[in-house]
Amino acid sequence: MALYLGYTLIVYVVLFSLWGSLEAPPWVLGYLWAAEALYMGVPRFWSQLHQEARMGELALRLALPYPFVLLRFQRYLATALLQVPWVVAVGGAVIWALGLPASLSLWSLPALTLGLILNFLLELTFALLTFRSTSPIALGVLLEMLRLLGGAVVLPLEFWPGSGALLLLQPLAATFYLPARVAAGGEPVWLLVTLGWILVFLGLLARLFPRALAALSERGEV
Amino acid sequence: MEAWSRWFRVWPPLLRSRFLEAWQEPLGFWASVLARVVNNSLWLLVFYLFFLRFPEVRGFRFEDLVLTWAMAFGAFGLLQTLWGGVLGLARLAETGELEVHLPVPVPLLPYLLSLRLQPTGLGDLLWSLSVLALLGVNWFYALCALVGASLVALGFFLALASTSLWGLKVQNLLPVAYAGLVQFATWPPSVYKPTIKVLLLSLIPAFWLGPLPARAVVEGSGLAALWGFGLGFLILGSLAFWLGLRRYIAPGG
Numbered sequence: 001m002a003l004y005l006g007y008t009l010i011v012y013v014v015l016f017s018l019w020g021s022l023e024a025p026p027w028v029l030g031y032l033w034a035a036e037a038l039y040m041g042v043p044r045f046w047s048q049l050h051q052e053a054r055m056g057e058l059a060l061r062l063a064l065p066y067p068f069v070l071l072r073f074q075r076y077l078a079t080a081l082l083q084v085p086w087v088v089a090v091g092g093a094v095i096w097a098l099g100l101p102a103s104l105s106l107w108s109l110p111a112l113t114l115g116l117i118l119n120f121l122l123e124l125t126f127a128l129l130t131f132r133s134t135s136p137i138a139l140g141v142l143l144e145m146l147r148l149l150g151g152a153v154v155l156p157l158e159f160w161p162g163s164g165a166l167l168l169l170q171p172l173a174a175t176f177y178l179p180a181r182v183a184a185g186g187e188p189v190w191l192l193v194t195l196g197w198i199l200v201f202l203g204l205l206a207r208l209f210p211r212a213l214a215a216l217s218e219r220g221e222v
Numbered sequence: 223m224e225a226w227s228r229w230f231r232v233w234p235p236l237l238r239s240r241f242l243e244a245w246q247e248p249l250g251f252w253a254s255v256l257a258r259v260v261n262n263s264l265w266l267l268v269f270y271l272f273f274l275r276f277p278e279v280r281g282f283r284f285e286d287l288v289l290t291w292a293m294a295f296g297a298f299g300l301l302q303t304l305w306g307g308v309l310g311l312a313r314l315a316e317t318g319e320l321e322v323h324l325p326v327p328v329p330l331l332p333y334l335l336s337l338r339l340q341p342t343g344l345g346d347l348l349w350s351l352s353v354l355a356l357l358g359v360n361w362f363y364a365l366c367a368l369v370g371a372s373l374v375a376l377g378f379f380l381a382l383a384s385t386s387l388w389g390l391k392v393q394n395l396l397p398v399a400y401a402g403l404v405q406f407a408t409w410p411p412s413v414y415k416p417t418i419k420v421l422l423l424s425l426i427p428a429f430w431l432g433p434l435p436a437r438a439v440v441e442g443s444g445l446a447a448l449w450g451f452g453l454g455f456l457i458l459g460s461l462a463f464w465l466g467l468r469r470y471i472a473p474g475g
Contacts, residue, residue: 022279161271
């Protein structure tokens, strides 16, 4: 945990030093604070699921008398609820140490919670879609890059050409950008988009999950 | 002396065998190389968009950033390709596996450093060389600066990993230190407060990996200082290793 927070500290120092030295709109620092909290705080579990499938543990978990997805969500949420507040605290400490003006609105809590939920669904979908992958390291690098870019974690969409209108149409923006933007004083109604994507992914998972299990079953892994 | 001459005969086939090890799964190898190339290029795209909006960050422009990235990732790539074992040294010491390697008939330290070749490092190196070619830099300066910067990185990680020989548990710290160094070495150096700058020029030598080598390539000066600093760090790391090895007791033994 100390190492994880140490790395978070470095990321915040770099980001806030850069944006704090620019004449950027006042909400930007708050946005980066929230976006990084979400990005750094969410647990990554897709490769763990792959490993569990390979080792046969997934079969055991599926045999438990609880819904597998809810059980996984519970574990995810427990880790996230431990990590995200710590990351927020580290960000706040860096802001204070560098003497920068940044704040988060009261809407941060529901906004970050919705971001957490959507991220869980995205991660699970990604895991189910990539069970056949032979190069997990490469996939991991690309997924992180997609999160950073598509989620506009280091560069808010307002600074993209055409205000990043196209990027707004994809789910990563609803996972990171919109919740962080609301946390930094944006319109709370934007969270409806995140909510919409949550419903879309719930529907998608309902179809995908049985198919992924059938594919694993064919390979004798569940 | 004989051990060293033996080493220089053994090193090329050793590197070759590490490469073949990494090549065992060609698809995974190329995927790792390509992932780094794509990752670094996409980051540059983000910065390109950033610099469209803010053309200059305290005197630092997009061209400076591209060169800084090329130097930093070239140095890290060179490290992981030639001396990737340094990143696994702490694990060897902490698990006791180091004992297996102690009786080798070649100088121990360079042998241990050559124990690992990371395809991702090769991806970084290839990406860096491609960017340098696109930028049309002076190759003599660029290669000297790359080697100097990778010496700094090697010395830093060797010193850090050697503390495991003294009983400290640093195995898990190394990836974080690596990622942190990458962050500090690749973002505009002009934005930090003076205290952070001093830190990044000394204890955490990130400026010696990206911004200073980049400046050396443009101006053709500062290469001696870079090499001097790199060799100094390497001597420090080697000392930490040899002194640590004298008092090293493997777990359980």
